[in-house]
Amino acid sequence: MPREATLLLPPFSRPPSRVAIRRVSSYQTDLATLLYETVREFEVPVRGKTVLLKPNLVGPDPQGMMNTHPAVIAAACETFLRLGASEVLIGDGPAMDRDTDAVVESIRLREYAGPLARVFVDLNVDDVERVRLKTHASRLKELYLPKTVRGVDFLVSLPKLKTHHWAGVTLSMKNMFGVVPGSCYGWPKNVLHWAGIDGAILDINAAVRPNFAIVDGIIGMEGDGPIQGTSKPCGVLVVGDDPVAVDSTCARVMGLLPEKISHIARAATMLGHIQEEKIRQLGESIESTRTPFAVLEAFRHVRQHS
Amino acid sequence: MREFCPVESARRGAPVCTLVEKEFLPFLLRAQNADGGWGYRPGLRSRVEPTSWALLALQEFSGTSPLDGALARGLRFLLGAQLPDGSWPAAAGQEEGCWVTSLACWALLAQKESLESLARGLRWLSEEWPGDARLWWRLVRRLSKDRGISAQDDSYSGWSWTPGTASWVEPTSHALIVLHSSPAALIPSGVSRRQELAEAMLYDRICPGGGWNCGNPMVYGVPGEPLVSTTVWALLALRGNSHRTENQRSLDWLERMSGRIRSPGSLALAQIGLDSHGRRIPVFGNLLRDLYERKGIPWSVPEVAWAALALSARRNWLNLAPTDEMH
Numbered sequence: 001m002p003r004e005a006t007l008l009l010p011p012f013s014r015p016p017s018r019v020a021i022r023r024v025s026s027y028q029t030d031l032a033t034l035l036y037e038t039v040r041e042f043e044v045p046v047r048g049k050t051v052l053l054k055p056n057l058v059g060p061d062p063q064g065m066m067n068t069h070p071a072v073i074a075a076a077c078e079t080f081l082r083l084g085a086s087e088v089l090i091g092d093g094p095a096m097d098r099d100t101d102a103v104v105e106s107i108r109l110r111e112y113a114g115p116l117a118r119v120f121v122d123l124n125v126d127d128v129e130r131v132r133l134k135t136h137a138s139r140l141k142e143l144y145l146p147k148t149v150r151g152v153d154f155l156v157s158l159p160k161l162k163t164h165h166w167a168g169v170t171l172s173m174k175n176m177f178g179v180v181p182g183s184c185y186g187w188p189k190n191v192l193h194w195a196g197i198d199g200a201i202l203d204i205n206a207a208v209r210p211n212f213a214i215v216d217g218i219i220g221m222e223g224d225g226p227i228q229g230t231s232k233p234c235g236v237l238v239v240g241d242d243p244v245a246v247d248s249t250c251a252r253v254m255g256l257l258p259e260k261i262s263h264i265a266r267a268a269t270m271l272g273h274i275q276e277e278k279i280r281q282l283g284e285s286i287e288s289t290r291t292p293f294a295v296l297e298a299f300r301h302v303r304q305h306s
Numbered sequence: 307m308r309e310f311c312p313v314e315s316a317r318r319g320a321p322v323c324t325l326v327e328k329e330f331l332p333f334l335l336r337a338q339n340a341d342g343g344w345g346y347r348p349g350l351r352s353r354v355e356p357t358s359w360a361l362l363a364l365q366e367f368s369g370t371s372p373l374d375g376a377l378a379r380g381l382r383f384l385l386g387a388q389l390p391d392g393s394w395p396a397a398a399g400q401e402e403g404c405w406v407t408s409l410a411c412w413a414l415l416a417q418k419e420s421l422e423s424l425a426r427g428l429r430w431l432s433e434e435w436p437g438d439a440r441l442w443w444r445l446v447r448r449l450s451k452d453r454g455i456s457a458q459d460d461s462y463s464g465w466s467w468t469p470g471t472a473s474w475v476e477p478t479s480h481a482l483i484v485l486h487s488s489p490a491a492l493i494p495s496g497v498s499r500r501q502e503l504a505e506a507m508l509y510d511r512i513c514p515g516g517g518w519n520c521g522n523p524m525v526y527g528v529p530g531e532p533l534v535s536t537t538v539w540a541l542l543a544l545r546g547n548s549h550r551t552e553n554q555r556s557l558d559w560l561e562r563m564s565g566r567i568r569s570p571g572s573l574a575l576a577q578i579g580l581d582s583h584g585r586r587i588p589v590f591g592n593l594l595r596d597l598y599e600r601k602g603i604p605w606s607v608p609e610v611a612w613a614a615l616a617l618s619a620r621r622n623w624l625n626l627a628p629t630d631e632m633h
Contacts, residue, residue: 186467
């Protein structure tokens with residue numbers, strides 16, 4: 001049975017969302033304890049359930065700049081197991097390099113998360129099923145999506161905090177591009193670009209509905225992200241139960257206006273909250289953690305005080 | 307520790323590595339599904355891409371009844387998956403063919419009884435133009451403010467991953483390889499112009515230091531990093547021009563890179579790419595074994611097929627004469 005997707009609701013009928021910002025100085029911090037204590041506050045319904053963590057694995061990354069850091073992935077695994085999940089899987093379908101093993105090896109994921117034989121799913125080559133898209137935000141009418149993504153009980157988006165040269169930012173919603181299988185659509189998943197990136201982000205998120213988001217903002221990327229940008233220490237983990245609210249908060253931390261980032265603004269009409277008054281802020285404040293990110297000229301208009 | 311040195315196969319008299327005999331071919335036989343096809347990993351549903359790679363590997367080492375039986379069942383699956391327009395879909399249920407058509411044609415090249423299917427596949431390939439070859443797209447791009455973001459010559463085009471989208475290095479390379487290897491009688495007229503455009507596209511998309519990534523050598527003025535797999539496919543597609551500086555620079559990059567590869571799939575492809583140009587990775591078999599033993603993740607059908615093909619001394623699948631007997 002596919003996971004039950006939350007109904008699409010207009011903003012006025014949704015309850016407020018919750019987003020927590022935690023200050024983290026480095027990947028050597030005890031992330032497992034910090035993340036467990038943070039996620040526990042959300043009382044997520046994962047006891048006895050299968051959880052899929054979807055990190056952002058883009059390509060080989062010996063410098064650790066573009067992919068979700070393995071320490072964050074391992075801490076998230078431990079967190080959901082401690083919260084009672086029966087199984088925690090890690091899955092992604094890298095967009096640029098079809099050798100997923102090479103990507104996983106380059107970030108030394110096994111050293112942090114242990115043996116991967118039973119827990120890692122290469123979403124690029126998983127079994128697929130046809131999903132008719134109901135939102136029609138892009139030109140896509142249907143997508144073949146991995147059965148693992150459709151079959152788990154609880155889906156967690158685990159991106160890195162980065163700017164993106166086409167979408168403005170790549171956070172928990174843009175991260176869902178990685179569930180689209182390369183074996184059907186190629187490397188990169190060019191059909192999503194031709195269908196309209198912003199609309200495709202919405203269609204995919206409406207189809208797979210991530211339940212939770214944990215953004216690795218300890219070291220992010222600014223400028224020409226998601227691959228060729230510059231490393232940007234930001235010192236935060238941003239965690240929440242509404243990907244739109246999490247991405248809006250991340251954008252504000254980055255010194256950007258979420259209302260001017262097309263896919264976030266459009267997602268706020270159907271998937272989650274963008275307005276600060278509809279987001280219950282936990283942990284640190286946005287102001288105290290704000291770290292302005294450099295953006296490409298094409299996105300200068302999304303900067304606060306641009 | 308077992309030694310993975312080449313041995314003479316008693317069956318065919320051809321040198322076959324024990325790693326192939328004892329590990330890779332048995333794995334492929336065990337991984338075959340009841341419908342005759344292969345999934346990307348054992349237990350997954352049959353798909354055209356892994357089936358094509360498994361068939362290419364089995365064909366390379368065929369001659370015994372278990373391999374020949376598996377081969378026949380695999381071919382039946384592949385022929386049954388072909389769409390009415392001659393193309394093949396990436397997954398069952400898809401009504402539109404895509405990039406895997408080149409791979410299916412490649413797997414059928416050695417099968418004389420499948421010539422009609424092969425011809426239909428080649429016809430589809432020759433008629434399937436990418437979206438970036440359309441006149442309106444080029445006009446829109448010429449007028450777009452984004453036209454300078456990626457440095458590329460829009461007058462060239464190759465093949466796309468899915469119909470109606472842009473040309474990329476890997477599907478273009480696969481199409482060129484299969485067209486170069488196909489019998490002239492089966493190749494539709496007018497394809498030579500497409501091949502010229504596609505080869506020009508590949509050279510246009512080469513990374514500044516040699517090698518290829520998916521097809522973005524320069525974005526916002528920043529040089530892209532090449533990748534092993536795309537570099538190998540492009541080198542195989544362009545092997546008729548091995549004298550060109552770009553090819554030699556890319557081989558140099560691949561040779562330098564091969565010492566740093568940490569995954570069996572890329573290592574096998576690197577060996578294929580280098581070997582097809584008279585170079586090779588020292589102690590390749592031992593490196594491959596070490597990676598497989600160290601890795602704690604399940605074997606993948608395409609990667610095992612590439613590994614077997616990389617250890618083949620015959621190289622029938624590439625239509626290349628062997629350079630020597632031993633690997």
